[in-house]
Structure formats: C-alpha cells, structure tokens
Amino acid sequence: xxxxxxxxxxxxxxxxxxxxxxxxxxxxxxxxxxxxxxxxxxxxxxxxxxxxxxxxxxxxxxxxxxxxxxxxxxxxxxxxxxxxxxxxxxxxxxxxxxxxxxxxxxxxxxxxxxxxxxxxxxxxxxxxxxxxxxxxxxxxxxxxxxxxxxxxxxxxxxxxxxxxxxxxxxxxxxxxxxxxxxxxxxxxxxxxxxxxxxxxxxxxxxxxxxxxxxxxxxxxxxxxxxxxxxxxxxxxxxxxxxxxxxxxxxxxxxxxxxxxxxxxxxxxxxxxxxxxxxxxxxxxxxxxxxxxxxxxxxxxxxxxxxxxxxxxxxxxxxxxxxxxxxxxxxxxxxxxxxxxxxxxxxxxxxxxxxxxxxxxxxxxxxxxxxxxx
Ligand SMILES: Nc1ncnc2c1ncn2[C@@H]1O[C@H](COP(=O)(O)OP(=O)(O)OP(=O)(O)O)[C@@H](O)[C@H]1O
Ligand code: NI
Numbered sequence: 001x002x003x004x005x006x007x008x009x010x011x012x013x014x015x016x017x018x019x020x021x022x023x024x025x026x027x028x029x030x031x032x033x034x035x036x037x038x039x040x041x042x043x044x045x046x047x048x049x050x051x052x053x054x055x056x057x058x059x060x061x062x063x064x065x066x067x068x069x070x071x072x073x074x075x076x077x078x079x080x081x082x083x084x085x086x087x088x089x090x091x092x093x094x095x096x097x098x099x100x101x102x103x104x105x106x107x108x109x110x111x112x113x114x115x116x117x118x119x120x121x122x123x124x125x126x127x128x129x130x131x132x133x134x135x136x137x138x139x140x141x142x143x144x145x146x147x148x149x150x151x152x153x154x155x156x157x158x159x160x161x162x163x164x165x166x167x168x169x170x171x172x173x174x175x176x177x178x179x180x181x182x183x184x185x186x187x188x189x190x191x192x193x194x195x196x197x198x199x200x201x202x203x204x205x206x207x208x209x210x211x212x213x214x215x216x217x218x219x220x221x222x223x224x225x226x227x228x229x230x231x232x233x234x235x236x237x238x239x240x241x242x243x244x245x246x247x248x249x250x251x252x253x254x255x256x257x258x259x260x261x262x263x264x265x266x267x268x269x270x271x272x273x274x275x276x277x278x279x280x281x282x283x284x285x286x287x288x289x290x291x292x293x294x295x296x297x298x299x300x301x302x303x304x305x306x307x308x309x310x311x312x313x314x315x316x317x318x319x320x321x322x323x324x325x326x327x328x329x330x331x332x333x334x335x336x337x338x339x340x341x342x343x344x345x346x347x348x349x350x351x352x353x354x355x356x357x358x359x360x361x362x363x364x365x366x367x368x369x370x371x372x373x
Contacts, residue, residue, distance in 0.1 A: 003074070004031035005191055005224050006055070011068035011078075013047075013054045022296045024050040024063070026248035029322075032192065037218060037225040039235045039256070041271070042245035043292055048228045051245070052194045054078070055226075056109060057100050072109065073191065107137055110185035114197040116177035119184070120169040126180055127153070127165030130187065137188045152183040157213055175206035179213070186217065196228045211237045232275040236260065244268045247303040248295050250322060254333040264325055264335035267304045270357075290356030302338065309357040310339055312350035318343075 009029045015022040025047045032038045040048045054065050057077060067088075070077040077100070079091040095104065105111075113119060121129060130149040134140055140148060146165075153161035156179040169177055178198050185193045195214075199207040215238055218225060227239060235242050235256060242259050244252040244267065252265040263269050270288045290307040293299055299306050305315040315338060322334040323342050338347045 002034070005034050005073060006032040006226075007069070007071045008051075008055065009069040009071075011051065011054060011070065012066045013050050013059055013063060014066050015063040017062055017296075020296045022294075023248050023298065024295055025054060026295075026298075027068070028243075028245070028248075028250045030243050030250060030253060032224050032226060034191075035218070035222045035224055036240045037215075037227055037238050039239035039242040040226055040228045040245060041230065041232065041235050041242060043230055043271075043288070045247075045292055045295065046245040047248040047295065048230075048245055049196055052111070052196055052226060052228060055194065056105055056111060057097075058105075072104070077104065106190075107188045108190050109192045109194060110188065110190040111194040111196065112178075112181045112185050112198045114200055116174070116181050117169065119181055120177065122169050125166050125168055126172065127167075130180065130184055133184055134187050148187070149183075152187055153180070155186070155217070156180070156183040157209075158183075173206075175202050175210060178202065178210060182210075182214065182217070186221065186223070189221070190223065192224045192226065194226045194228070197230070199234065200229070200231070207234070208237070214238060232271055233277075244271065247292060247298050249303060249336065250334075251304065251337070252333075252335045253322065255331045258326075258331065258333050262333070264333065264340065265304075265337045266308045266310050266339075268335075270307075270309075288357075302336070305353075305355065307356045309355070311353050311355045311357075312339075312347055313353055314338060314345055314347055314350035316353065318345045 010027050011025055012027055013025040015024055028051060030038070040051060042048055050059065053059050055070055055077065059065055065078055067080065069079045076091060076094045079094050080088040081091045083089050120126070127149055130152065131142065131145045134148050135142060135145040150161045150165055153164065158164055158176060158179055172180065181198065199210050202210065211234065229235060239256050241255050242253070243250045244265065246267050252259065252268045259268060260272065263272060273286045274288050276285060288307065293306060301316040301318055302320055305311040308315065318338055320336040320338050320343060322336040324332055324334050325340055325342055326333040338345050
C-alpha cells in the first residue's frame with residue numbers, strides 16, 4: 001500500500017485554562033489516503049475542530065499541541081523529540097511557521113468553515129475576493145485569475161457566474177456562499193481539504209445538493225477530504241472511512257459500511273440510534289442519554305461509561321486504547337470497548353453498573369413515584 005497522504009499519530013492538544021487543563025484532543029491517530037473522504041464525527045465538544053486546527057497548526061493560546069506526530073506528504077507538520085536533557089522540543093525537520101503559512105495552509109491543505117462570513121469579506125465582491133486569492137496563491141495575472149475565478153464559480157454550481165462575479169457576499173444565499181468557499185478551497189488545487197461542518201447551518205435540501213457536488217468534484221479532482229460533522233446521515237452520504245470521536249478520543253474507526261452495519265462501539269450505536277432514517281419511524285429515534293462530561297475532568301476508565309447502556313464495573317476501571325477488531329483480510333476496523341474479547345479484561349464476568357443510559361436513576365424515580373400514588 002502507498003503511504004497515506006496525511007498521518008496523525010497520538011495527537012494531543014490541550015488548553016491551559018484557569019479551571020485546569022482541557023484535554024480537547026487526547027491521543028488520536030488516523031490516516032487520510034489519497035482521494036479519500038474521511039469523516040470525523042461526534043457530538044459538540046468531542047474535539048473535532050481542535051483536531052482539525054491542530055493539523056494546520058492553528059491552535060491559539062491558551063491551547064497547545066503537546067504531543068504526537070503529524071506527517072503530510074512525507075513532511076513533518078508536527079513532531080517532538082527529546083533533547084540531551086530529556087526536554088521535548090520540535091524536531092529539526094518540523095516545518096517552520098513560515099513554511100506552514102506559505103506552503104501548507106490554503107495551498108496544500110485548504111479549510112472550509114461552517115460560517116462562510118468568517119472567510120468572506122462583506123465589503124468586497126465575491127468574484128474580486130476569489131480572483132485576488134487565485135492571483136496571490138497561483139501567481140496568475142489579474143485577467144487569467146478572473147477567468148479562472150469565473151470557471152471555479154461555474155464548477156461549484158453557481159448559476160450565471162459572469163454576472164454573480166460582481167455581487168457581494170450578502171447577495172448570496174447561505175448555500176451559495178458555502179459553494180463560493182468550496183470554490184476558493186479548490187482554487188489552489190490542494191491535496192487535502194478540511195471541511196469543518198460546512199453544511200450544518202443549511203437546510204437539508206441545500207445540504208444534499210452541496211454534498212452531491214462535493215462527491216462529484218472529489219471524483220473529478222481526486223482531492224482528499226476530512227469532513228467534520230455531528231450528523232451520521234452526512235457521513236453515510238459522502239464518507240469513505242469514518243473516525244468517531246468522544247471526549248478527545250477516537251473510539252471507533254472503520255470504512256463507512258462497516259461502521260453502519262457492523263458497529264463495534266456502543267457510542268457509535270447510540271449516535272446511529274439518534275439519527276433519523278428512512279427505515280425507521282420517529283418513535284424509534286432514541287437520543288443519547290445524558291450529557292457529554294467535561295474534557296477538563298474526563299470519567300475514569302472508558303470515558304463513555306457514564307452514558308453507556310452496556311457499561312460494567314470493569315468499564316469504570318480500564319481505559320481502553322483502540323484495537324483492530326477486523327477479521328483477516330478485512331479492512332481496518334478499530335474500536336475502544338472492552339466488551340470485545342480481544343481486550344480480555346474480564347468484561348463478561350464484570351457486574352453491570354447503573355448509568356445515565358440504563359435508566360439507573362429514572363427507573364428509581366418512577367418506582368418510588370408509582371408507590372406514592
Ligand atoms: N480556546 C479554548 N479554550 C478552552 N477550551 C477550549 C478552547 N477551544 C476549544 N476548547 C475545548 O476543547 C474541547 C473540544 O472542542 P471542539 O471545538 O474541538 O469540539 P467540536 O467537536 O468541534 O464541537 P462542535 O461540534 O460544537 O464544533 C471542548 O471541551 C472545548 O470546550
Ligand atoms: Ni467544531
């Protein structure tokens with residue numbers, strides 16, 4: 001197999017706040033291969049955005065990447081080594097801040113955010129901004145860059161691109177603005193586009209159209225994507241492989257069909273049960289019980305145990321690292337859950353525990369309530 005385009009190993013990013021250390025990304029590993037759309041999925045606060053900004057080394061104080069390796073096309077975006085005194089310092093071959101700015105960000109790795117108005121300047125025309133971006137990054141002269149900008153607007157499905165070129169961002173709908181950002185991301189022909197929930201704010205029809213367009217463009221240009229979302233139906237629609245995040249960790253990683261039809265982590269099952277599906281009625285929808293604990297003080301053992309319907313005593317004690325649970329000859333499928341035999345820590349003998357998901361509390365209340373009446 002060829003080298004992955006991007007490889008992330010044991011990445012840790014923390015925020016040093018007054019209340020303590022927030023372990024926003026706590027040792028995640030995953031790859032992105034050429035031409036793949038890789039999903040990063042999980043509830044709000046799971047660490048998806050911190051993970052993607054770490055890849056571009058765009059973590060602001062009080063945040064810091066404190067460990068791990070990020071390799072992109074054989075170059076070291078992040079990597080530490082111990083010096084003679086045992087202190088960790090950046091490895092010599094780690095790209096400098098200037099190299100990140102000039103070579104990587106926007107050019108080789110582009111990023112698209114949820115809110116297009118963060119990236120578009122309201123006082124300049126859409127076309128002007130796109131043209132300038134192409135001029136600067138690709139060294140084209142203004143006329144060539146304008147022609148290219150119009151082509152790109154057409155490419156992302158903006159009708160009458162010649163006339164819309166001179167309009168301002170507020171004259172575009174949310175969906176059209178998001179298409180402009182995709183055009184901008186594609187304009188430098190990057191190898192990787194990171195999309196951080198770009199369709200979350202859009203209505204479902206517009207979202208569907210954009211996802212379809214992205215799939216087409218991906219095939220045409222062969223660009224790799226990391227697609228961040230909390231929505232499993234988006235994952236189903238466009239991803240080849242998926243990483244499920246919970247409280248700073250990747251708890252399951254698989255090809256999209258394996259994730260849906262051979263789910264191995266109870267959190268992934270819970271996410272899937274909470275999602276509307278054509279083959280289910282609304283009554284069958286089950287929201288995930290409880291709230292995600294704070295990343296500043298994660299639960300002991302498995303971080304999901306406090307909300308897990310299958311939690312046992314051992315889950316409170318053992319912190320599982322993801323393991324490959326695929327059969328021989330199958331694609332990689334990792335999960336971090338000790339209910340699988342591969343972990344061999346005594347799950348089967350361990351007594352079940354009450355959690356927010358087993359109805360431990362609510363069952364108690366209903367019983368007493370019933371008796372009182
Ligand atoms: N500047 C910051 N200072 C302190 N904590 C932060 C900061 N930025 C993020 N965090 C914390 O890091 C954790 C991960 O946040 P992140 O934004 O990556 O979540 P997310 O999965 O992208 O969620 P969402 O779906 O809401 O975008 C959260 O606990 C968040 O509170
Ligand atoms: Ni986010």
